[in-house]
Amino acid sequence: MTQKLYIKTYGCQMNEYDSDKMADVLRVCSGMEPTEKPEDADVILFNTCSIREKAEEKVFSDLGRVRPLKLAKAGLLIGVGGCVASLEGETILRRAPYVDVVFGPQTLHRLPQMLQACRTTGRPQIDISFPEIEKFDHLPAPAFNLQNPIVGAQGQRFVSIMEGCSKYCTYCVVPYTRGEEVSRPVRDVMADILALIAMGVKEVTLLGQNVNAYCGVDEEGEQVDFAYLLQAIAALQGIERLRYTTSHPRDMTQRLIDVYASTPKLASHLHLPVQSGSDRILAAMKRGHTVLEYKSIIRRVRAARPDICITSDFIVGFPGETEQDFEATMKLIDDIGFDNSFSYLYSPRPGTPAAEMRCDTPPEVKSARLIRLQERIAQQEDAVALAMLGSVQRVLVEGTAKKDALELAGRTSNNRIVNFPGAADSATSQAMIGSFAEVVITQVVRHTLRGELLTPNTALKA
Ligand code: SAH
Ligand code: SF4
Ligand code: F3S
Numbered sequence: 001m002t003q004k005l006y007i008k009t010y011g012c013q014m015n016e017y018d019s020d021k022m023a024d025v026l027r028v029c030s031g032m033e034p035t036e037k038p039e040d041a042d043v044i045l046f047n048t049c050s051i052r053e054k055a056e057e058k059v060f061s062d063l064g065r066v067r068p069l070k071l072a073k074a075g076l077l078i079g080v081g082g083c084v085a086s087l088e089g090e091t092i093l094r095r096a097p098y099v100d101v102v103f104g105p106q107t108l109h110r111l112p113q114m115l116q117a118c119r120t121t122g123r124p125q126i127d128i129s130f131p132e133i134e135k136f137d138h139l140p141a142p143a144f145n146l147q148n149p150i151v152g153a154q155g156q157r158f159v160s161i162m163e164g165c166s167k168y169c170t171y172c173v174v175p176y177t178r179g180e181e182v183s184r185p186v187r188d189v190m191a192d193i194l195a196l197i198a199m200g201v202k203e204v205t206l207l208g209q210n211v212n213a214y215c216g217v218d219e220e221g222e223q224v225d226f227a228y229l230l231q232a233i234a235a236l237q238g239i240e241r242l243r244y245t246t247s248h249p250r251d252m253t254q255r256l257i258d259v260y261a262s263t264p265k266l267a268s269h270l271h272l273p274v275q276s277g278s279d280r281i282l283a284a285m286k287r288g289h290t291v292l293e294y295k296s297i298i299r300r301v302r303a304a305r306p307d308i309c310i311t312s313d314f315i316v317g318f319p320g321e322t323e324q325d326f327e328a329t330m331k332l333i334d335d336i337g338f339d340n341s342f343s344y345l346y347s348p349r350p351g352t353p354a355a356e357m358r359c360d361t362p363p364e365v366k367s368a369r370l371i372r373l374q375e376r377i378a379q380q381e382d383a384v385a386l387a388m389l390g391s392v393q394r395v396l397v398e399g400t401a402k403k404d405a406l407e408l409a410g411r412t413s414n415n416r417i418v419n420f421p422g423a424a425d426s427a428t429s430q431a432m433i434g435s436f437a438e439v440v441i442t443q444v445v446r447h448t449l450r451g452e453l454l455t456p457n458t459a460l461k462a
Helices: 013-030 053-072 082-088 091-095 108-121 142-147 174-178 186-198 226-234 254-262 279-285 291-304 323-336 363-387 426-432 456-461
Strands: 004-009 043-048 077-081 101-103 125-127 156-160 203-207 215-217 223-225 241-245 269-271 309-316 341-345 392-400 407-411 417-421 436-445 448-453
Touching (some): 013 043, 013 082, 013 108, 043 053, 101 108, 108 125, 156 186, 186 215, 223 226, 226 241, 226 254, 279 323, 323 363, 363 436, 407 436
Parallel strands (some): 077 101, 101 125, 156 203, 203 241
Antiparallel strands (some): 407 417, 436 448
């Protein structure tokens, strides 16, 4: 009987991507099929995140919950991968001795062998090494995704172009969990994208912790930058839209900014985390840029692409953040006008330099700051939505709307979801999924956009 695989994913899109690859490698090498139900599984994998304490603790409570399954089903294997595995290694077995396999983000391609070794020896297997970019050479080509697209909506897929981070911001575990920045060669990235185009994919999102630090080699062995890679991908017939995430202000070169002017296929959305609007805090975080430099980047990006939407990450309550520092962040938010953000309270991570920094700000003050920041950004989000009223947007139809199966949902260039009635009959509507369509924005209900289809026929041809 076919063995069943259940994967639970925590954390960022890099983890989502990696989970997809785990499913691929186990399908191709071990003949396993995915299941949504842990109780049906023969292998349960947790792909974990350690960015904040809460994320890490959740993994251990979820592990506790699958423990009874292990007792009830002989032969069930439990694996822990991702960033918690990478940081904790063997310690995981001490806290959860029923875990069979511990693997890191760079060793997931070895899962079939590790699971097999565990079955034959009956002993837990641990491999959290960083064998550079080796994993990509051992993973099935993206075409296998077709049968089971865990990541990405119809017509769009993620492609990892670099791994790791070499920035060492003082609060962050990522360089320790994922290793230093390593870029995939241009040829490998292009091969993945060509395979996706052959599957009918029209939009790709390039993934990495700092995609704009990309520094890969081209066919001649010359080093090329991210701007080069973007243009090379945009030149491929079949790719209609390109996105990337996440980028770092320090690597936002003028060459990259110029791509916004020269390359319409590059989406009008930039996620550029700033974390804080205070130079003092940015320095303590070791972000490597000032508030003025960040503003200068945004000004130049907007000059190149006036309708671009900017989103960011913020950390509130970093050690030593004063009222004045926080007001500086609020001022930056007012000055820039963001459309959405990921904002969280600072969480001390063991082993990072910031975890040693003193902080006297009471928790309730930090929480109040976070609420204020999130409310202000929600207002800005509404303003962006209202400004889109009446505009015509080219959307990639991703599927049906969450609340109404007869409605379609599409993503705009600036990364907004629009719900709109599809064609008159449901078969024609369904056929539009995975294609581009033109939609006029007719209504804004809080952040949610509603629209009307403008060009059903061209949409079908697109
Ligand atoms: N490489 C990206 C972000 C990757 S981590 C960048 O530097 O911009 C995603 C986000 O998690 C960060 O932008 C930061 O806002 C948040 N984060 C990281 N460590 C954190 C911590 N210790 N506490 C709270 N938030 C944290
Ligand atoms: Fe973490 Fe900083 Fe690297 Fe982003 S740039 S992943 S915040 S160390
Ligand atoms: Fe979390 Fe690791 Fe991503 S810590 S945010 S899963 S890189």
